[in-house]
Amino acid sequence: MGWGRGEAVDGSETGWGRQAEPAPRWRALLDRARLAGRGAEHHDVDHRAEETPAPPPETLPRRAAGTGWTGRAQAVARPADASFGAEPAYRVEATYRVEPAYRVDPRYGGEPAYQAEPAYRAEPEPRAEPSWRAEPEPRAEPSWRAEPVRPPEPGYPEPPPRGRGTASVESRYALLDGGYQPEPAPAESRYALLDRGRYRPEAPPVPEPARIEPPRIEPARVEWRAPEPETELERAAGVLRRELGGPRVLAFANPKGGVHKTTATVLAAATVGSVRGRGVLAWDDNELRGTLGLRAGSARHARTIRHLIHDLAQIEILEGATLLEHLDDYLRHASDGSYDVLAGEESPRFAQRLDQFTVKRVLELLRRTHDVVCVDTGNNVESPNWRTVMQAADQLVVTTVPREDAAFSADWMLDLLHEEGMGELADNAVTLISCPTPGRTPLQDDLERHFATRTRAVAVVPYDPALETGSSIEYHQLQAETRQGWLKAASVMLEPFVR
Structure with a gap:
């Protein structure tokens, strides 16, 4: 010591x-x-x-590669004597x-x-580990985003922050001694990160579109104009096109013959059918030999009301398209297809078979298949079929010509209807005056004033040379003035039912 x-x-x-x-x-x-x-x-x-000289000391082992215990002093087998050369210093x-x-x-x-004193100089370590200093992280470029920091895996030290610069040689070996294998930086970091979904290149700025000044539009001058009034013909056609609230029966009647009952029935059906296009029928209910089947429609067959009544029990039980198909075998059609015709029987003996019950069944069947049914009544006001049609009619049309006997017969029929309890039908009737000759007579003015007090309206249809011969009636061959007159007259007949 x-x-x-x-x-x-x-x-x-x-x-x-x-x-x-x-x-x-x-x-x-x-x-x-x-x-x-x-x-x-x-x-x-x-x-x-x-005092005794000791054998020379063993050479200290040099530090080998990292084993996981780097930096800790190892135990020495025996203490070295201080008289010999000092061992190399290590950390x-x-x-x-x-x-x-x-x-x-x-x-x-x-x-x-x-x-350490200045007099003593320690031998430098063979592989001194320089103090490792992390390189400062470079500033990221504006268009590059740093990738998120991943948590270190267990058993591995936390890697230093990565940058775009290249690490020094000493720092790389120091990281290897510590057991950390750095991930090599990709050669093209931007494209590599883009492939892994980490790099989000900023979209290049979209240039603003050139601002185009819209053309200056002068405010339009709005001039108010009163709508043009609807013409009488346009109004009449509009009435015929509208819904009627159900099938309607129009009865054309006058006890006197030769007053244009058949002509009025055919032209009314042709006018309404030309506007509506379908669903119109003209029926000859004359108990004597009528001529409606000859003046209207094509004679494709000779079947009449008699054949229909014979098979009425089998037909009236049908429905829909089947009913229309079977009923068509008993009807005739106009040349232009605008309306259908149910011809009357030519034999006088058949008139006795048209009783009240049979007429009602026929009217009910026609109501199921057509919207407008125009009926040409006979001259016998005492027959059951005439009275049945009057009771079932929705609109009465009193036909006459500018003659005193025809006007007297029409006036007498109106009185009869009042006596039989059908005064409402007579008051709401339409008086139709047909001109058999061109021009206007003074009697026509008197008749218009008179029947205007007895019926709801009075309509006048002009003379037409095509009707004077008494042959087949072709609606499209009539004069324009005649067609316009019938268009106004038909609209007056159906006006109370339009919706």
Whole structure:
């Protein structure tokens, strides 16, 4: 224990033929701590060992590659004598674990922080690990976004922040010693990150479209014009096109013959059918031999009302398209297809078979298949079929010509209807005056004023040479004035039923 500081650190010529290198101070402290633990009995032995030259010290092993315990001091087999050359200095952790067998002499206090004296120069470490300093992360470019930080995997140290610069050689080897394998930076980082979905290149700025000034539009001058009044013909056609709220029966009647009942029935059906296009029928209900089937429609067959009544029981039980198909076998059609015709029987003996019940069944069947049914009544006001038609009619049309006997017969029929309890039908009737000759007579004015007080309206249809012959009536061959007159007259007949 009588060593001086000079004895502990000064070297002499070693057995290796070179001057001994000064040992660091911590080795002297370690030797003192070992000697203090052995006791007084080893004092002399230590002196003898000091006097006797010891064999040359073994060469310290150099530091190998990292094993996971890099940086920790390893235990030495036996303490080296300070008289020999000092061992190369190597890194020691801040706190040194002292084995339990050694106790530090209380008389020697270890210095908390050792400062090497200028006189002693330690041998440089063979592979000194330079202090690693992380490179500052470069500033990201405006169009590049840093990728998100991934949490370190267990068992691996946290990697340093990655940048666009290249790490130094020392820092790379230091990371390898620590067990970390850095991920190589891609050569083309932008495209690589784009492939992995991490890079979001900023969209290039879209240039604003050139602003085009809209053409200046001068405000239009709005001039209010009163709507043109609807002409009388347009109004009449509109009435015929509208819904009628159900099938309607029009009865054309006058007890006197030769007053244009058949002509009026055919032309009314032709006028309404030309506007509506379908669903119009003309029926010859004359108990004597009528001529409606000859003046209207094509004679494609000779079937009449008699054939229909014969098969009425089988036909009236049918429905829909089947009913129309079977009924068509008993009807005739106009040349232009605008209306249908149910011809009357030519045999006078058949008139006795048209009783009240049969007429009602026929009217009911025609109502199911047509919208407008125009009926040409006979001259016998006492017959059951005439009275049945009057009771079932929705609109009565009193036909006459500018003659006193025809006007007297029409006036008498209106009185009869009032006596039979059908005064409402007579008051709502339409008086139709047909002109058999061109021009206007003074009697026509008197008749218009008279029947205007007896019926709802009075309509006048002009003379037409095509009707004078008494042959087949072709609606499209009539004069324009005649067609217009019938258009106005038909609209007056159906006007109360339009919706």
